Amino acid sequence: MANPTPAKPLPRSSSFRIADVLGTATAGLTARKLRTALSALGITIGIGAMVAVLGLSRSGSAALEDRIAALGTNLLQVSAGQGFGGGDATLPEDAVATVGRIGPVNSVSAVATVDANVLLNDLVNPSQTGGLSVRTAETNLVEALNGSIAAGRFLDDATVDVPAVVLGSVAAERLGVSAVDGTQVLVGEEWFTVIGILDSFDDQTDDVETTLFADLDRAAFIGADIAEELFDAARNPETIYVRTDPDFIDDVLNVIPNTADPESPEEVEVVRPTDALEAQEAASSTFDNLFLGLGAVALLVGGIGIANVMVIAVIERRNEIGLRRALGATRAHIRRQFLLEALLLSVLGGVAGVLLGSAVTALWANSQGWRVVIPPEAIFGGLVAAIAIGALAGLYPAVRAARLAPTEALRSS
Amino acid sequence: MTTVASDSTPSAPTEPTGPPALQLIDVVKEYPGVPPVRALDGVNLTVAEGELTAIVGPSGSGKSTMLHVMGTLDRPTSGSVHIAGHEVSRLSDRRLSAVRSALVGFVFQQFFLLDGDSAVDNVATGLLYTGTSARKRRAAAVEALERVGLGHRLHHRPNELSGGERQRVAIARALVARPTLVLADEPTGNLDSRTSESIQALLHELHQEGATIIVVTHDNELADSLPRQVRFRDGSVEFDSANGTAGAPSTTSTDAAPSVGEPEPTELQLDDLTEPDPTDGP
Numbered sequence: 001m002a003n004p005t006p007a008k009p010l011p012r013s014s015s016f017r018i019a020d021v022l023g024t025a026t027a028g029l030t031a032r033k034l035r036t037a038l039s040a041l042g043i044t045i046g047i048g049a050m051v052a053v054l055g056l057s058r059s060g061s062a063a064l065e066d067r068i069a070a071l072g073t074n075l076l077q078v079s080a081g082q083g084f085g086g087g088d089a090t091l092p093e094d095a096v097a098t099v100g101r102i103g104p105v106n107s108v109s110a111v112a113t114v115d116a117n118v119l120l121n122d123l124v125n126p127s128q129t130g131g132l133s134v135r136t137a138e139t140n141l142v143e144a145l146n147g148s149i150a151a152g153r154f155l156d157d158a159t160v161d162v163p164a165v166v167l168g169s170v171a172a173e174r175l176g177v178s179a180v181d182g183t184q185v186l187v188g189e190e191w192f193t194v195i196g197i198l199d200s201f202d203d204q205t206d207d208v209e210t211t212l213f214a215d216l217d218r219a220a221f222i223g224a225d226i227a228e229e230l231f232d233a234a235r236n237p238e239t240i241y242v243r244t245d246p247d248f249i250d251d252v253l254n255v256i257p258n259t260a261d262p263e264s265p266e267e268v269e270v271v272r273p274t275d276a277l278e279a280q281e282a283a284s285s286t287f288d289n290l291f292l293g294l295g296a297v298a299l300l301v302g303g304i305g306i307a308n309v310m311v312i313a314v315i316e317r318r319n320e321i322g323l324r325r326a327l328g329a330t331r332a333h334i335r336r337q338f339l340l341e342a343l344l345l346s347v348l349g350g351v352a353g354v355l356l357g358s359a360v361t362a363l364w365a366n367s368q369g370w371r372v373v374i375p376p377e378a379i380f381g382g383l384v385a386a387i388a389i390g391a392l393a394g395l396y397p398a399v400r401a402a403r404l405a406p407t408e409a410l411r412s413s
Numbered sequence: 414m415t416t417v418a419s420d421s422t423p424s425a426p427t428e429p430t431g432p433p434a435l436q437l438i439d440v441v442k443e444y445p446g447v448p449p450v451r452a453l454d455g456v457n458l459t460v461a462e463g464e465l466t467a468i469v470g471p472s473g474s475g476k477s478t479m480l481h482v483m484g485t486l487d488r489p490t491s492g493s494v495h496i497a498g499h500e501v502s503r504l505s506d507r508r509l510s511a512v513r514s515a516l517v518g519f520v521f522q523q524f525f526l527l528d529g530d531s532a533v534d535n536v537a538t539g540l541l542y543t544g545t546s547a548r549k550r551r552a553a554a555v556e557a558l559e560r561v562g563l564g565h566r567l568h569h570r571p572n573e574l575s576g577g578e579r580q581r582v583a584i585a586r587a588l589v590a591r592p593t594l595v596l597a598d599e600p601t602g603n604l605d606s607r608t609s610e611s612i613q614a615l616l617h618e619l620h621q622e623g624a625t626i627i628v629v630t631h632d633n634e635l636a637d638s639l640p641r642q643v644r645f646r647d648g649s650v651e652f653d654s655a656n657g658t659a660g661a662p663s664t665t666s667t668d669a670a671p672s673v674g675e676p677e678p679t680e681l682q683l684d685d686l687t688e689p690d691p692t693d694g695p
Contacts, residue, residue, distance in 0.1 A: 010499050010508070010511060010512060010515065010516070011511045011514075011515055011544075012507075012508065012511065013507045013508065013510065013511050014507075014510040014511045014513070014514035014515075014542040014543065014544075015542065015543070015544035016541070016542055017544065019547070020541055020547070023547075024541070027527075027529060027530065030529065031527070031528065031529030031530075032529075319523070319525050320525070320527065322525070323519075323521075323525040323527075324538075324541075324542075325486070325510070325513070326484065326486060326513060326517075326519045327513065327514065327519075327538060327539055327541060327542055327586075328510050328511065328513040328514020328515070328541075328542035328543065329510060329514075329541075329542050330506060330507050330510040330542075331506055332507075333510075333542065405487075406481075406486040406487070407481045407486050407487050410486070410521070410525075412522070412523050
């Protein structure tokens with residue numbers, strides 16, 4: 001046989017170790033840092049937006065749930081609605097007592113507005129009330145509303161008929177009273193001694209505007225007896241707070257109007273304060289969908305950006321592809337390198353996006369006094385989305401790079 | 414055929430020990446068109462191991478196509494190409510890649526260095542597709558750079574190197590896998606005359622050490638400085654200094670002792686051809 005024996009056996013195929021593919025793809029990205037950063041940015045924004053939306057929505061929900069839990073879903077609020085004549089209706093004087101006699105009711109408390117101003121002293125212009133009001137309160141108001149006392153004590157049987165006042169959290173702040181040290185404030189024309197300062201009744205939120213008991217936080221509470229004596233205040237309750245057995249809320253809710261005011265039950269309004277929070281939670285989730293949609297659009301644009309950058313890279317790096325083919329890279333090796341570059345690019349963007357979204361969530365939630373909740377499915381979903389986008393965006397450019405004939409790729413540009 | 418120990422004189426003739434480094438038999442390369450363009454028209458060429466050969470000709474003479482066919486970057490339309498005894502003209506893309514990674518080294522006019530990588534990393538790329546470990550690649554790259562006189566420039570990036578130094582890095586990259594054949598495409602084409610001379614001297618040095626090098630060039634001065642010239646015109650060999658003729662399979666030669674140890678022209682066994690890859694046609 002005349003055919004010469006080969007000097008060296010020929011390997012079946014050239015090889016490209018996995019670690020080397022990774023190293024090569026990484027080098028391809030680090031050689032063009034600015035471009036890498038900018039093309040990953042689209043994914044970062046998209047994933048970041050989605051993580052932030054989910055995180056904020058979840059943190060907000062958690063905050064609302066905390067508030068609902070703190071208020072208790074078994075709290076009912078009874079007030080007089082509009083009368084037939086168009087004027088304000090009033091609840092009967094004995095409404096608190098009759099409602100308290102309903103079987104499943106655990107406790108009842110009430111407040112009523114007194115026609116007087118509370119002022120720090122007699123030098124202040126009496127018309128500048130600062131939005132504060134004076135109210136009478138039942139002695140069990142704080143317990144009934146799951147409230148708490150910041151300093152001093154609340155009104156009790158011994159202080160309902162003396163000039164003693166308990167300030168709501170906002171009222172205390174606005175009047176500049178921070179300690180129970182014998183300070184006196186002017187209620188109407190009379191000096192009252194501050195005996196207590198309350199915490200906010202809805203202390204799960206810092207947002208004064210959305211708190212459910214903003215009017216109570218802005219009130220100065222005095223006893224009903226002294227109010228009647230000094231200001232000729234009526235004994236009719238304005239708002240009654242009812243705690244019921246959680247299992248019978250709806251039943252209690254139905255019988256309250258007839259019980260509280262048998263003569264005109266249609267004028268009695270009964271609400272469950274936590275319903276408002278639940279409605280708020282439902283309303284915010286519709287916005288979530290909007291923002292998630294925007295995040296998805298950003299993600300799509302980011303993916304297209306990566307595909308675009310990779311297509312340009314394949315054109316620009318034609319010579320590199322030719323060189324690698326000359327050095328022994330197979331088509332599959334070229335494909336792998338470019339696909340992995342696209343994947344790394346989007347995963348880089350995805351990780352940055354998750355971090356960004358989490359940071360935004362943490363900052364915002366903290367500023368709102370919420371507990372920070374970043375749902376794991378947002379992190380996981382964000383990374384999976386990034387990988388999927390990278391694979392999709394990198395596939396076409398990688399196939400194009402691999403299809404390039406070596407002689408074509410080596411032609412000088 | 415001449416084997417040259419690295420410390421002996423290159424001209425010392427010895428017994429033939431293996432197949433020629435490169436053998437082309439009746440190679441035709443046609444590019445489709447109306448009428449088809451015949452870039453190579455029945456080329457026969459044998460290059461023995463250890464030879465330093467110039468393939469020279471004006472532009473359009475077919476020498477670029479010759480480079481691609483010799484380097485297995487392109488397949489001939491007909492005829493056969495043997496590198497170190499392996500028939501490569503009908504191999505699949507995968508196997509051709511293996512031939513390039515193990516048997517052929519390339520030096521390009523434009524160097525084609527990776528801008529982001531240091532000299533040693535660029536040279537190590539020459540072993541990237543051979544399955545060699547990163548540590549061994551690096552060690553071999555340092556050795557190859559020392560061999561081309563760039564031992565002091567290991568960690569410089571291409572943009573910190575002169576043109577001549579860049580081409581030395583590219584030459585080191587072509588040598589690092591210890592290929593059977595080094596193909597240099599206009600290696601001095603982008604260099605000034607003084608630098609060209611130093612690269613020319615380096616090629617001679619490497620030849621002395623036993624490397625088989627084919628330089629494709631249109632530069633007659635460079636070609637004439639090399640031991641053997643093969644002149645191309647219109648797609649065929651017009652003149653081969655090894656036998657003074659064109660056409661028939663050339664005899665091998667060494668620079669100082671032509672016609673010594675000349676092997677029989679090898680017969681081609683057609684049934685030996687490996688599977689063609691239909692997807693890889695030009």
